[in-house]
Amino acid sequence: MSEILLEARHLTREFPAGKGRMVHAVTDVSLQIREGETLALVGESGCGKSTLGRMLIRLLEPTEGEILFRGTEITGLSAREFRPFRRQMQMIFQDPYASLDPRMSVRSIIAEPLKTWNLCRDREAVTERVLELMEATGVSGEMLHRYPHQFSGGQRQRIGIARAIAAEPSLIVCDEPVSALDVSVQNQILNLLKKLQKTRNLTYLFISHDLSVVRHISDRTAVMFLGKICETGDTETVYTRPRHPYTRFLLNAVPRPDPRRRETGGELLAGELPSPVNPPPGCRFHTRCPFATEECRRTDPPLRETDGRLVACHHPV
Amino acid sequence: MKNRQKELAELHQRRLEDGNGPVSAFRADLFRMFRKNRAAALSVLVILLLILAAVFAPVLTPYSYDDMDLGNRLSPPSAAHLLGTDEGGRDILTRLLYGARISLLIGVVPTVVSILIGAALGTIAGWRGGITDTVIMRLADIVLAFPSMLLAMVIMFTLGDGLVNVFLTLALLNWAAVARVVRAETLRLKNTEYIEAARAIGVSGPVMLLRHILPNCLPTLIVLFTLNVPAAILTESSLSFLGMGIQPPSASWGLMVNAGKNYLYSAPWICAAPGLIIMVAVLAFNFLGDGLRDALDPHQKNR
Amino acid sequence: MEQNTLEISHLTVSFPTDRGGFRPVNDVSLTVRKGQIVGLVGESGCGKSMTARAVMGLIRSPGKVTGGQILLEGKDLLALNGKEMRSLRGNELAMVFQDPMTSLNPVVPVGKQVEEAILLHRRVSREEARKRTLEAFRNVGISEAEKRSRSYPHELSGGLRQRVMIAMAMVCCPRLLIADEPTTALDVIMEAQILQLMRQMRDRGTSILFISHNLGVIAQLCDYTCVMYAGRIAEQGDTRELFERPVHPYTRGLLGAVSSLDRKGEELETIRGSVPAPGSLPAGCPFGPRCGLCDETCRGACPEPREISPGHIVRCFHAGEVPV
Numbered sequence: 001m002s003e004i005l006l007e008a009r010h011l012t013r014e015f016p017a018g019k020g021r022m023v024h025a026v027t028d029v030s031l032q033i034r035e036g037e038t039l040a041l042v043g044e045s046g047c048g049k050s051t052l053g054r055m056l057i058r059l060l061e062p063t064e065g066e067i068l069f070r071g072t073e074i075t076g077l078s079a080r081e082f083r084p085f086r087r088q089m090q091m092i093f094q095d096p097y098a099s100l101d102p103r104m105s106v107r108s109i110i111a112e113p114l115k116t117w118n119l120c121r122d123r124e125a126v127t128e129r130v131l132e133l134m135e136a137t138g139v140s141g142e143m144l145h146r147y148p149h150q151f152s153g154g155q156r157q158r159i160g161i162a163r164a165i166a167a168e169p170s171l172i173v174c175d176e177p178v179s180a181l182d183v184s185v186q187n188q189i190l191n192l193l194k195k196l197q198k199t200r201n202l203t204y205l206f207i208s209h210d211l212s213v214v215r216h217i218s219d220r221t222a223v224m225f226l227g228k229i230c231e232t233g234d235t236e237t238v239y240t241r242p243r244h245p246y247t248r249f250l251l252n253a254v255p256r257p258d259p260r261r262r263e264t265g266g267e268l269l270a271g272e273l274p275s276p277v278n279p280p281p282g283c284r285f286h287t288r289c290p291f292a293t294e295e296c297r298r299t300d301p302p303l304r305e306t307d308g309r310l311v312a313c314h315h316p317v
Numbered sequence: 318m319k320n321r322q323k324e325l326a327e328l329h330q331r332r333l334e335d336g337n338g339p340v341s342a343f344r345a346d347l348f349r350m351f352r353k354n355r356a357a358a359l360s361v362l363v364i365l366l367l368i369l370a371a372v373f374a375p376v377l378t379p380y381s382y383d384d385m386d387l388g389n390r391l392s393p394p395s396a397a398h399l400l401g402t403d404e405g406g407r408d409i410l411t412r413l414l415y416g417a418r419i420s421l422l423i424g425v426v427p428t429v430v431s432i433l434i435g436a437a438l439g440t441i442a443g444w445r446g447g448i449t450d451t452v453i454m455r456l457a458d459i460v461l462a463f464p465s466m467l468l469a470m471v472i473m474f475t476l477g478d479g480l481v482n483v484f485l486t487l488a489l490l491n492w493a494a495v496a497r498v499v500r501a502e503t504l505r506l507k508n509t510e511y512i513e514a515a516r517a518i519g520v521s522g523p524v525m526l527l528r529h530i531l532p533n534c535l536p537t538l539i540v541l542f543t544l545n546v547p548a549a550i551l552t553e554s555s556l557s558f559l560g561m562g563i564q565p566p567s568a569s570w571g572l573m574v575n576a577g578k579n580y581l582y583s584a585p586w587i588c589a590a591p592g593l594i595i596m597v598a599v600l601a602f603n604f605l606g607d608g609l610r611d612a613l614d615p616h617q618k619n620r
Numbered sequence: 621m622e623q624n625t626l627e628i629s630h631l632t633v634s635f636p637t638d639r640g641g642f643r644p645v646n647d648v649s650l651t652v653r654k655g656q657i658v659g660l661v662g663e664s665g666c667g668k669s670m671t672a673r674a675v676m677g678l679i680r681s682p683g684k685v686t687g688g689q690i691l692l693e694g695k696d697l698l699a700l701n702g703k704e705m706r707s708l709r710g711n712e713l714a715m716v717f718q719d720p721m722t723s724l725n726p727v728v729p730v731g732k733q734v735e736e737a738i739l740l741h742r743r744v745s746r747e748e749a750r751k752r753t754l755e756a757f758r759n760v761g762i763s764e765a766e767k768r769s770r771s772y773p774h775e776l777s778g779g780l781r782q783r784v785m786i787a788m789a790m791v792c793c794p795r796l797l798i799a800d801e802p803t804t805a806l807d808v809i810m811e812a813q814i815l816q817l818m819r820q821m822r823d824r825g826t827s828i829l830f831i832s833h834n835l836g837v838i839a840q841l842c843d844y845t846c847v848m849y850a851g852r853i854a855e856q857g858d859t860r861e862l863f864e865r866p867v868h869p870y871t872r873g874l875l876g877a878v879s880s881l882d883r884k885g886e887e888l889e890t891i892r893g894s895v896p897a898p899g900s901l902p903a904g905c906p907f908g909p910r911c912g913l914c915d916e917t918c919r920g921a922c923p924e925p926r927e928i929s930p931g932h933i934v935r936c937f938h939a940g941e942v943p944v
Contacts, residue, residue, distance in 0.1 A: 044807040045778075059517055086519040099510035103532045103615050112528075113518045147615040152894050153664075160514070167518070182663035183833065184891035187877045191888050209807060212836075212881045216888065236884070253812040255836030257878045259860045262840055269809050272777055 002035040003070075005171060005203050006056060011065035013051050023276050025051040027227040028065075030303075033171070038197065038204040040218035040235065042211060042250070044273060048227040053173045053207045057089035058082065069171075087117055090164040094176035096156035100148040106159055107144045110134065113167040133162040137192060154185035158192065165196060173205045178213060190217055211254050215239050223247045226276060226284045233309020243306055243316040246285050283314065291315050357608020360601040367598060371417035380408040382415040383566035391584040401586040403576060407566075409590050416568040416591065419480065423553045423569065424546040424598070427487035431545065432538055434488065435495025440526050440534070442496065443503025454500065457493035465490050466555065473561040483562050487549050495541055502534050536610045543606030547599035570595050623693060625796050625827035626652040626675065631688035633667075633674050635899075642899035644670040644683070646851035649925070652796065652844075657818065657828040659842030659859065661835060661874075663895050667851040668831045672798045675829070676715055677705040693795055711741040714789035718801040720781035724773040730784045731757075731769025734791060741792050756787040760817055779810035786817065790826070797821070798829045803837060815841050835878050839863055844931075847871045850896060850906035853925070857932035867928060867939040869911045905937070913938045 011029045014022040026048040033039045033056075041049045054060040056067060058074065066075045074085050090113075093099035100109055110130045113119075120126040131141045137158040148156055157177060164172055174193065178186040194217065196202060208214050214221060215235060222232035223244065231244035242248045249269040274280050274287055283301055286292040295314050303310040370377065386406035394401040400409040442453040460468070469486050476482040506512055506529070515529055554571015556562030563569045565576075570591040577587030633645035645667045652658045660668045673679050675690055677697065690697040692712065700708065709715075717723045725733060731753050738749040757765035760783045773781055782802055789797055799818065803811040818841060822828060832838055838845055839859060846856040847870065855868035866872045873891040880889040893910040896902060902909050904919040911918070913936075923935045 044809060057517065059513060083519065086517075089517075091514065091517040093510045093514060095510055099514045101511040101515070101529055101533070103535075104528075112515065112520065116519050116521075116524070149616050152897075154894050163514070163518070182895065183835065183874055183877050184663060185894055187880070187888035187890040191890065194887075211808070212878075216881045216884060250808060253808040255808075255811070255815070255834065255840040257835040257839045257863065257875060259839045259863050269812075272779065 002037070004032050005035045005070060006033040006205075007031070007068040008052075008056060009066050009068070011052065011055055011062045011067070013048075013055055013060065014063045017277050021277050024227050024279055025276060026055065026062075027279075029224075029227075029229055030065075031222055031229065031232065033203055033205060035170075036197075036201060036203055037219040038206050038217055040206045040208060040214040040221045041224060042208055042214050042221060043224035044250075045209060046273065046276065047224040048276070049207050049224050050175055052224070053091075053175055053205055056205060057091060057171070057173050058086075059091070087167050088169050089171045089173070090167065090169040092157075092160055092164050092172060092174045092177045095180050096153050096160055097148075097180075099160055100156060102148055105145050105147055106130075106134070106139070106151075109148070109159060110162045110166055113163060117167050119167065129166070130162075133166055134159075136165070136196070137162040138188075152185075153181050154188060157181060157185075157189050161189075161192065161196070165200060165202070168200070170201070171203045171205065173207065175207045176209070177206075179208065179210055186213070193217065211239075211251060223250065226274060226279055228284060228312065229303060229310075230285065230312045231309065232303070237307075237309050241307065243309070243311045244285075244313045245289050245291055245317055248317060283312075291317070354608045354611060356604040357612075360604035360608070363597060363601040364605065367417050367421060367594075367601075370414050371421055374411070374414035374418065377414055378408065378411040380411040382407065382412050382568045384408070384411075385566075391580060391587075393584070394586060400590045401584070403573070403587045404580060404584075405566075409573070409587065412568040412573060413570070413590055413594055416570045416573060417594075419563055419567065419569040420550050420553070420571065420595075421598070422480070423483060423487065424550045424602070427484045427491065428542060428545040428549050430484065430488040431491035432495050432542060435492040435541075436499050436531065436534065436538060438492070439496035439499025440503050440530050443500040443507065444522065444526060444530065450500075453496065457496045460490070460493035461497070465552070466559075469552065469556060470559065470561060473556060478561055478564060480563070483553060483556065486556070487552060490552070491545055491549070495538075495545075498537060498541060499534055502537050503530055506530055506533055535613055539606045539610045539613075543603045546602045547595070550595060550598070570598075623654065624651050624691075625654050625656075625693060626650075626829065627689075627691040628671070628675070629689045629691075631671065631674060631690060632686050633670055633679060633683055634686040635683045637899055642901070643686075643851050644898060645674060648688070648848075648851075648853055650846050650853065650856060652827045652829055654827055655822060655825050656844060657822050657830050657842045659838040659845040660829060660831045660848060661833065661838045661845060662848035663833060665895055665898055666848040668848050669800055671848075672715065672800050672829065672831055675796075675798060676709060676713060678709075707741070710737055710789075710794075711792045712795045713798070714792070714794035714796070715798040715800065716782070716785045716789050716802045718804050720778070720785045720805075721773060723785060724781065726773050729770050729772055730776065730781075731771075734769070734784070734788045737788050738791050752791055753787075756791045757784075759790065760784075760787045761813070762787065777810075778806055779813060782806065782810075782814055783817070786814075786821075790821065794826070796827050796829065798831070800831045801833065802830075804833070811837070835874060847874070850901055852906065852922075852935060853933075854907065854936070855932075855934045857929075857934075861929070861932055865932075867932075868907075868934050868936045869913055869938075870907050873910075905935075913941070 009030050011026055013026040014024055017023045029052060041053060043049050051060060055062045062075065066073055069085055069088065074082060107127065107130050110133055111126050114126050114129055120129055134141055139155060139158050139162065151159065178189050181189060190213065197204060206214065206218055218235045220233065221235045221238045222229050223238065223246065225246050231238060231242065231247045238247060239251065242251055269288055274284065280287050282298050283296040286296040289296065293315065301312045301314045303312045306316050384407055386402065389402050389406040390404055392398060392402045398408050403409055438453050442450040469490055472486045472489060473482060476485060512529055515525055550571060553562050553569060554575055557569060557572040557575060563572055565572065573591035574588055580587055629649045631645055631648045632643055634641050634643050648671055650658065660671060662668045674685050675697065679685060685698060724730065734753040734756060735746065735749040738744065738752055753769060754765045757769060762768050762780065762783050776784065803814050806814065815837065818828060818830065830842055842859050845859045845862050846853045847868065848854065849870050855862065855866065855871045862871065863875065866875055876889040877891065880886065891910055896906065905922055908914040908918045917937050923937045925933045925935050926939065927933050928940055
């Protein structure tokens with residue numbers, strides 16, 4: 001088994017919600033990402049997956065908890081001490097329209113990390129490297145001096161990927177990198193991400209709400225509900241034999257492109273997501289869970305090894 | 318590798334041909350602006366004419382701006398005085414030409430200075446937040462809270478009159494509003510994904526402000542510029558009217574409008590000429606601003 | 621034979637541009653039968669939303685319907701004037717949009733907004749309107765209808781807001797409901813609930829034109845499916861037939877792309893290239909440059925629709941040449 005690249009211990013993040021209340025975006029989350037793997041973080045919008053992803057690469061400071069990168073704690077570091085780590089962690093964003101500065105040409109966008117880290121000796125070298133990166137991500141070199149608005153969504157996402165790999169990071173947080181893209185383009189980008197992972201030895205944290213995409217690309221999956229991880233393990237294990245009731249509902253709700261296997265509507269999760277300002281006591285899922293008991297309403301189940309994966313449930317199915 | 322080098326050389330060549338270096342790119346932008354936007358081209362022409370008139374005033378008119386001719390007071394436009402004379406018998410056209418010197422300077426210089434100060438403080442306040450933000454913005458609030466005329470009078474009173482002091486006063490009055498607007502813009506930009514992307518790359522604070530925030534504030538700054546130039550011209554005229562700005566017999570357009578308003582019924586030309594010129598100049602700056610904003614918008618490029 | 625709720629034939633929408641104009645909707649024909657859900661699926665910019673807008677009479681200037689016919693229960697919608705069309709919208713024709721937040725007034729309680737919609741089209745008292753609103757809320761599965769009707773849009777979750785929109789669309793018992801990506805902004809769980817609601821409405825006799833980019837949603841919901849590409853319907857047929865025996869290379873490409881996600885480890889199937897920009901369509905078949913079967917014929921002319929089996933219509937010269 002490969003080494004642990006990044007480890008989070010008891011991460012918590014709260015945001016003020018006015019009137020002295022707090023939004024509990026992420027509560028006491030621990031996880032490990034191993035070198036060279038893809039860990040998927042899935043859950044509904046508002047479950048805290050994006051907040052967690054940003055905390056892991058210190059784009060957001062955690063309220064509590066610590067993060068270790070190759071065994072070094074990076075949470076307490078000053079901006080200066082953290083700089084060498086910054087280069088190791090990059091991000092690919094969801095919205096290829098919003099994540100590129102509209103006033104910069106493609107060359108300037110991809111060159112930004114190169115300049116920031118002084119990776120090239122002169123202008124010529126920068127241009128050459130930018131062209132290499134464009135080739136690696138499938139953007140035509142002729143587009144060097146074009147501006148983002150002149151590209152399609154898929155092309156923009158490729159530019160965003162070129163920028164993310166420019167400084168040769170080891171970890172990339174992919175925040176819903178294909179959910180804004182068309183079906184026919186989405187797979188191109190996924191293939192590109194896989195190819196780059198292989199050739200450049202990248203580790204991905206892949207955040208998504210699209211479970212079919214996650215299943216294809218990830219080695220391990222962590223399912224989040226209301227700021228907590230409720231189930232995590234090998235992707236195939238979690239997908240084929242989900243043990244947490246929430247994971248089950250989530251997987252069942254995915255509409256399959258097969259009219260023969262229509263949902264009858266029997267196993268639909270009713271009700272609404274509880275508010276993260278005022279999460280329910282005990283197990284956070286108990287208000288929607290058909291199997292909830294008195295115990296679930298009283299105590300919050302910890303993540304426990306069950307059937308080859310970790311599940312936070314008193315009564316795993 | 319050979320191939321690559323050749324490609325690079327070609328690209329470089331093409332870039333030279335396109336004139337796509339930063340400086341020539343800007344020139345190309347301006348050129349495109351004139352070609353596409355007639356109003357902007359016209360406004361540049363008007364502004365150039367005004368500047369030329371200001372510079373060559375002594376050549377263009379036989380009179381001097383402070384030649385009093387009391388026998389010829391309030392005379393209507395005639396062959397000798399194309400735009401008539403004012404209450405001191407001075408030639409109005411002459412005073413307009415000389416007035417352009419002061420009014421244009423007063424319109425542009427303090428506005429540019431106030432925008433520079435306001436943009437710098439506004440971006441820093443918005444970006445840093447916390448105590449820096451509080452200090453800068455409370456300072457701006459103080460400036461904005463005082464009636465501007467009163468504040469201007471206090472500053473002018475302290476500094477004494479003179480052109481440079483008018484510049485200073487106007488700059489000190491106007492930076493606060495600029496800072497407010499730019500701060501709001503910075504706060505908005507700070508939440509965009511591309512700024513977050515730049516942070517993820519590791520771009521440091523100052524570079525971020527110069528490379529990402531300020532260029533994206535540019536459209537706002539240009540609008541502020543076009544709004545503030547006429548405002549500055551008018552504020553100066555009020556100051557002059559109160560006897561604190563430009564002192565007669567020096568001429569500025571604002572001063573002339575103010576002087577003429579006592580004779581609005583008996584000699585309307587005294588007000589009309591400088592009034593019209595102020596309007597033309599203000600319109601020209603507005604159109605220029607619109608043209609600049611479009612020219613610098615990347616969406617208009619490479620079309 | 622039962623009457624068709626909606627019959628669109630040879631519908632064309634044109635936009636004038638500097639370069640002569642383009643057609644976001646080009647020669648589209650489709651039929652929605654009573655009590656049927658018809659899916660319109662395609663990628664962004666393929667013209668599916670524009671088709672819906674044309675039916676609603678909501679094409680924004682300078683766009684214009686320049687050809688074809690739209691019949692709602694036999695009534696020619698394109699022949700109606702602005703006033704007649706307005707009285708039809710929200711009454712016999714209703715639409716639900718992708719983002720309920722932008723279609724609801726943020727400063728008016730949601731119940732009030734639904735009441736207004738009723739009062740606009742029906743001569744009833746405010747009391748009666750209120751009663752019908754609460755009933756509509758219950759019908760779309762909004763619990764605590766009384767309380768929720770007094771909420772402002774921002775106080776509701778995305779799923780609830782969409783339910784309010786559907787309730788508003790349904791209060792006047794429209795002949796046809798057009799749903800434009802109603803679940804795209806929602807999570808899978810909310811999505812499943814809304815799809816369930818759509819099915820219930822169909823079972824009560826409502827005809828629905830359902831627009832989506834998600835093949836999974838279409839497969840789960842629709843009785844009949846039209847696949848759009850670059851303004852034209854590339855292929856249409858019964859949903860089962862279409863998903864099991866797709867013949868158009870584009871439909872096959874889309875289905876292949878989606879289903880290959882299930883096969884772990886392999887390279888994913890893709891459709892090469894990307895959707896052509898509106899206004900710069902290639903000559904001949906618009907899908908040609910991305911198609912593996914493209915030859916001289918395809919480059920020379922755009923294929924006309926052909927019916928290869930009852931109800932299964934496809935625009936491709938090579939349809940049926942390559943077995944599934």
